[in-house]
Amino acid sequence: MRRDDSDILSQHGPDAARQLLRSKFGFADFLPGQAEVIAAVLAGRDALAVMPTGSGKSLLYQLPAAAGPGLVVVASPLIALMRDQLRALADKGVPAVALHSAQEDDEAMAAIDAVSTGRARLLYVSPERLAQEGTQNLLRKNRVTLFAVDEAHCVSHWGHDFRPDYRELGEIARKLGAPVLAVTATAGPRTRADIARVLFAREPEIFLRSFARPNLALAFARKRPGVKQITAFIGRAQESGIVYCGSRRMADALAADLARQGVDALPYHAGLDAYTRAAHQDAFFERKGVVMVATIAFGMGVDKADVRFIVHADPPTSIEGYYQEIGRAGRDGAPARTLTLFTPRELALRWGAPEIDPENEAAAGAYARRRAMARLCVTPACRFQTLLAEFGEASAPCGACDHCRGGPLALGRRLGARLLGWRAAAESRLLRYSAAPVDEPPSDPAPAAAPLPDAVAPAAEPLRLTVDEMRLLRALESERAALARKYRIAARRIASDATLREIARGRPKRADDPLLADVMDARTFLRVIEKAEP
Incomplete structure (x- = not known):
């Protein structure tokens, strides 16, 4: 004006x-x-x-x-x-x-x-x-x-x-x-x-305004095999909720497994055609008790007042993304609950500080948000108090999170969280200083870590790629190796093998495609895809 x-x-x-x-x-x-x-x-x-x-x-x-x-x-x-x-x-x-x-x-x-x-x-x-x-x-x-x-x-x-x-x-x-x-x-x-x-x-x-949401009860847990953790958390009350997954394949698999357990679960991600996405979104808003199993493609603009729970089957990539996603629950002011599942291995991959150019404020900010999310997963303190502190807000304990509930019985949970934090930090150092070549995934220094849940584990036999897709995959792997050498980190911290296969099959056109959500330097991978276009 x-x-x-x-x-x-x-x-x-x-x-x-x-x-x-x-x-x-x-x-x-x-x-x-x-x-x-x-x-x-x-x-x-x-x-x-x-x-x-x-x-x-x-x-x-x-x-x-x-x-x-x-x-x-x-x-x-x-x-x-x-x-x-x-x-x-x-x-x-x-x-x-x-x-x-x-x-x-x-x-x-x-x-x-x-x-x-x-x-x-x-x-x-x-x-x-x-x-x-x-x-x-x-x-x-x-x-x-x-x-x-x-x-x-x-x-x-x-x-x-x-x-x-x-x-x-x-x-x-x-x-x-x-x-x-x-x-x-x-x-x-x-x-x-x-x-x-x-x-x-x-x-x-x-x-x-205050970031506090007193009607939200936060909980975190180490990921266990199968879907029992999620079905037990959802319960039988036929409430609307959202389960966030880290990939399209995981969203499809977990929605199918939950449906087999009697949950009215529907997948939602950018890989579905527009008609299916619209039909599933309409069902979520119009039908009681629908659980949307989604990637971050189901995000901003979700304005449904009676969402009663949010589950993260994988930890979010940033503390601010986490706050925004749990904020989709309890918009009517009534009590709502959240659960975030993680493995020490997942946290270790985010914990260590990459070598960042001091002038690169974007990279420094992204790392700070990732590490803040990892700290929240393993804090022994009040979850919401820790979350608010990341936003610069002081507060008293919330009284509703998994660490505030249970009185003396919560001491064991808090101690367990502290031990998991030590383990994640130790694994992070092992990954950072691993003798494994940087263009190959390092061996797991902690084989006793909990495996991925059955419902979202990659298929034993991945889908066969076409000749063009395999050619693109090789180009993506080559670029990943170059980036790993440049940043002096393990290649899997740039992008996992499963993610590269998904990218080769899906050929995303934009850097904000959910396929690239957990990829470091997404724009570089987009240039590889553009060069590979027939």
């Missing part, structure tokens, strides 16, 4: 904003934290709002759009998010449109016309579309009164490798001359600093 537009917006004082909240959005009053951020936005000030899931972050830019005049532009990471919010705004009578890659030409032209004629109050647009000169020219011809970045943690998490156009959003905002609002539920101190550095030309006002 040009600075003289702030006078237009600021005429909507607190009383006028509440009246608009009631008449247009149907809410009696603001939720905690909303009023302060909206007041800053209406006054034309830059703001970074970090607020937990369920606190109404989308209203922070939707109400200014409804107040008008002018156009509010929202950079949004996912098409599904845009569609969900467009449907909600249509019901409220707020004229909003979107621009993204999945649109037909006539739909995109209609959106452009709505912006050009001033009929649209709010435009959702992907960072990639915003980076196009034509989109920027369109916006410069219109009065942009606010530039908002939804799920702003993606600036830090995805902007370095997966979606580099995220790193250009701050420059785009400066070209438009608009105040900036960044909103997210998931940003620790390092990520907040990165967001502020990238998006804002001036120091933003930071609105930080």
Whole structure:
């Protein structure tokens, strides 16, 4: 927004904003934290709002759009998010449109016309579309009164490798001359600093709500064979929940095993066709007791109030990813529970510090988030207190996690967690200084570690690859070996053999494809895939 537009917006004082909240959005009053951020936005000030899931972050830019005049532009990471919010705004009578890659030409032209004629109050647009000169020219011809970045943690998490156009959003905002609002539920101190550095030309006002979720009970356990841990945790109450897996194959296998145990379980991942994904998502939202067994493809935009549990069959790759994923449970405020399964071997692979260029802030940040997640798995302290500390928030013990429950009986669990932490750290040192060649997976220094669960173990006979797929696999293995030599780490820390086979079969086109979620330096592997295209 040009600075003289702030006078237009600021005429909507607190009383006028509440009246608009009631008449247009149907809410009696603001939720905690909303009023302060909206007041800053209406006054034309830059703001970074970090607020937990369920606190109404989308209203922070939707109400200014409804107040008008002018156009509010929202950079949004996912098409599904845009569609969900467009449907909600249509019901409220707020004229909003979107621009993204999945649109037909006539739909995109209609959106452009709505912006050009001033009929649209709010435009959702992907960072990639915003980076196009034509989109920027369109916006410069219109009065942009606010530039908002939804799920702003993606600036830090995805902007370095997966979606580099995220790193250009701050420059785009400066070209438009608009105040900036960044909103997210998931940003620790390092990520907040990165967001502020990238998006804002001036120091933003930071609105930080507590990360505490007193209705969530956290639990962690060492992974055991089979699916009994998960079925016992799910129980027989026919509650909706999500089970997160590290790969597509694991999601398919675990969903099938849970279904055989009588659980209404459905898989969800990017490898399924669009019709199947949509049908499974509809079932999750409409049918009682559906358990979605998913990769991180089932993520942002999951707005179902009565999700009662979250299971991580594999530990998440970052502490912020973990917080965001467990935040999909208990959005109605009722009690919800979480379980994360891990092996010491998995933690050891994340624990050791790789050799990182001191100037490479992205790599340092990614490592810090991975290691924080590993620490949470084996902390002997209160789980939620430890989690909140990673976000820079001091708190008392939560009283609900597996280490807080059970009184004196919890002492054994805490001691066991500390021993597992020592073991993971020791294995990490063995892996780091292993005499095994760096382009070969090192032998397991701890054969007594718990095996992977039967339900998600790789098949004894992997699916046969085609000639082209085998050729790509060899190229990927060669690149992995080169990266391992470059970073002086074991090749499996770059990517596992199973992951490379999945990549060779799936040929992902984007670095944010779930197939590449646990791959170090995903963009390098994408270049190998592009070179191998027939």
